[in-house]
Amino acid sequence: MFVRTAGERDLAAIRALLVETWHATYDAIYGVERVREITDDWHSIASLKARLTRPNSEFLVADDGKRIGGMAFAAATTDAKIVLLNQLYVLPACQRQGIGQALLEEVEASFPEANTLRVEVEEANAPAVAFYLSNGFLAAGSTADCGGGSGLPALIFEKPLG
Numbered sequence: 662m663f664v665r666t667a668g669e670r671d672l673a674a675i676r677a678l679l680v681e682t683w684h685a686t687y688d689a690i691y692g693v694e695r696v697r698e699i700t701d702d703w704h705s706i707a708s709l710k711a712r713l714t715r716p717n718s719e720f721l722v723a724d725d726g727k728r729i730g731g732m733a734f735a736a737a738t739t740d741a742k743i744v745l746l747n748q749l750y751v752l753p754a755c756q757r758q759g760i761g762q763a764l765l766e767e768v769e770a771s772f773p774e775a776n777t778l779r780v781e782v783e784e785a786n787a788p789a790v791a792f793y794l795s796n797g798f799l800a801a802g803s804t805a806d807c808g809g810g811s812g813l814p815a816l817i818f819e820k821p822l823g
C-alpha cells in the first residue's frame with residue numbers, strides 16, 4: 662500500500678471503508694443503530710467531499726492499486742500550531758500491517774508549521790489507544806463531545822511534533 666492524497670473518485674470507496682471499519686470497531690461500544698446514524702451523517706459522500714477542499718487540511722488514502730486499505734483526515738485548528746487528526750481508519754483485513762503508521766507519518770510531514778498533533782479516542786477502543794501510545798502520543802485529558810456535536814466522551818492524546 663502506498664499513501665497518496667485522496668480525490669473525488671475515491672469517495673465511494675472511502676465511505677465503504679469507513680462504514681465497514683466503524684461497524685467493526687464501534688458496534689460493541691455504541692450499538693449498531695447509533696453507528697449507522699453517525700456514519701450516515703459524518704461519512705456521507707457530501708460530508709467527505711467537503712473535506713477535500715477544506716483549507717489547512719490533509720486527506721490521505723493508502724492504496725495498493727486495487728483497493729483502498731486506509732484513510733486519514735487531519736486539519737489545523739484555530740491555532741495553526743495544533744493539528745487535529747479527525748480520522749484514521751484502516752480496514753479490519755488490513756490492520757496491523759503498518760498502514761496506520763504510514764498514514765500517521767504522512768500526516769505529520771504535511772503540517773511542518775505545527776507543534777502538536779491531537780487525537781480524540783473512545784476510551785473503550787483499546788487497540789487505538791495502544792496504537793497512539795506506541796506512536797509517540799501522550800495522554801492530554803478528555804472531552805465530553807468527541808468530534809464536536811456527537812455528545813460522546815473521548816480521551817485526548819497529543820504528540821509533540823518537530
Ligand SMILES: CC(C)(COP(=O)(O)OP(=O)(O)OC[C@H]1O[C@@H](n2cnc3c(N)ncnc32)[C@H](O)[C@@H]1OP(=O)(O)O)[C@@H](O)C(=O)NCCC(=O)NCCS
Pocket residue numbers: 682686749750751752755756757758759760761762763780781782783786787788789791792793795796
Ligand atoms: C488503530 C488503527 C488506525 C491502527 O492502524 P494499523 O494499520 O492497524 O496499525 P499499524 O500496523 O500501523 O501498527 C503500528 C503499531 O501500533 C501498535 N498497535 C497497532 N494496533 C494495535 C493493537 N490492536 N493492539 C496493540 N498495539 C497495536 C503496535 O505497536 C504496532 O506495531 P507492531 O504491529 O509492529 O506491533 C487501525 O487498527 C484501525 O483503523 N482501527 C479501527 C479504527 C480506529 O480505531 N481508528 C482510530 C480512531 S481514533
